[in-house]
Amino acid sequence: MTPPPGWYRDPNAPHLERWWDGTAWTEHRRPPETPAVPPAPPTGTTGGTAGTGRAKAIALTTAGAVLVGAIVTGAVFLRGDDGEPQPRTGPAATASATRLPPPSPSTPEPGTADPDVVEDQLNGITFPLLDGWVRPKHVAQDDVVMTTDGTYDCPGEGSVCRHGLVISRTLTETDQTSPEALAKEDISDAAEEAFGENALGEQPYGGLKSHEVVKSGPVAVAGRAGYFVRWRVTTGEGPGGHVQSTVFPSSVGTESPVVVRYVFDAGQDAPPLSDMDRITKGIRSVTDADSGGGVGSSVGPTH
Structure with a gap:
């Protein structure tokens, strides 16, 4: 009961x-x-x-x-x-x-989490929760920090898909420390996991057919110098989409490199690509609320 x-x-x-x-x-x-x-x-x-x-x-x-x-x-x-x-x-x-009446959403209690921020405690960063984005619910993928609101029937195999995902991971199985090299290495895995074959052996988008690099370069994330690569991918079924790998050193622990992956489909209800830049610019270190950056920023690593 x-x-x-x-x-x-x-x-x-x-x-x-x-x-x-x-x-x-x-x-x-x-x-x-x-x-x-x-x-x-x-x-x-x-x-x-x-x-x-x-x-x-x-x-x-x-x-x-x-x-x-x-x-x-x-x-x-x-x-x-x-x-x-x-x-x-x-x-x-x-x-x-x-039982008592629930708290009012407009007046959160002291000490409760900020409703407009998602925290990645492992990597010591927070993400801005933009309009149209929600905390993950019933998501099979690991390390997802936010998704677009709602689901739709996948164009290929599988049950449901989402128009957008943001994933945050620590890159531990590598001796490489260059954000540029790591971002260029990670982007192909990110595209395959997002639009190729999933863990169940299904192809929700009919498989990954081709890609082109549409944007890349240095980027400041949470006060750290990083690098990003963005691909436009073509899939066997559906409108295809965009995937981006953004790599920067963590500001906590051993400063292991962190990769933030963005997965946006290219459908009519997909989030705007500008959300990738807005979320990246809004990433903050949990130890420094003033940290931030964005594409083209010249902020270097802090020690």
């Missing part, structure tokens, strides 16, 4: 409450609210019996809230066969009594 939407004890931080939307946890969190207890009625007035009754009702209500909170906290962990606690994926159904 799936609990209804509401505030429940956060399974990862029991001292906080977290919003359950009915199917999954959201990023909205808050401190638990303490029930307000009104002052006791003055002594020596009429209606003392009624005042005592109200005080008892308040005490029972407070005790009930504490009991429900204890049930929720205790239900977060269940014992497995080996006696170790097993985390639950959602709140206990018995906690539905603590």
Whole structure:
């Protein structure tokens, strides 16, 4: 039985409450609210019996809230066969009594994620979430940080396709450090993965037939000197599309090279190619909110 939407004890931080939307946890969190207890009625007035009754009702209500909170906290962990606690994926159904109205989207709570930014914690960067783009949902590909909103029937094999994807990866299996060399090497793999054969052996676009380089050059990303290559690809079925590989050194850890891939189809509802440049220019380091860049910028590496 799936609990209804509401505030429940956060399974990862029991001292906080977290919003359950009915199917999954959201990023909205808050401190638990303490029930307000009104002052006791003055002594020596009429209606003392009624005042005592109200005080008892308040005490029972407070005790009930504490009991429900204890049930929720205790239900977060269940014992497995080996006696170790097993985390639950959602709140206990018995906690539905603590439901409260959801937070207003126009007034996010302090400490919650910026709704207009997507964070790649592994590579220490954030991406601007432009109009028409959403956080990934039900996406089979690895390392996807955002997609265009909605899906459509693939022109070739497969079930559904998306008009645009942005993918962020760390290039670890290479000794190469030159962003230019890495971008020129990655672009062919990016095009094949996007428009060729997928992991299931299907060809959603009828296979990759040809390509041409339409744009390439140095680019500053999150305050780091990088390089990008953009291809226009022709596919066996459908209108084809564009794919871009942008490589730059990470600003965290060992400064391993990061590749951001852009995959746009060329259909009528495809995102504008300018979104590639706008997203690239808006990439920031999580340690430096003022970092940025764009095509043609002369910002070099920072150490």
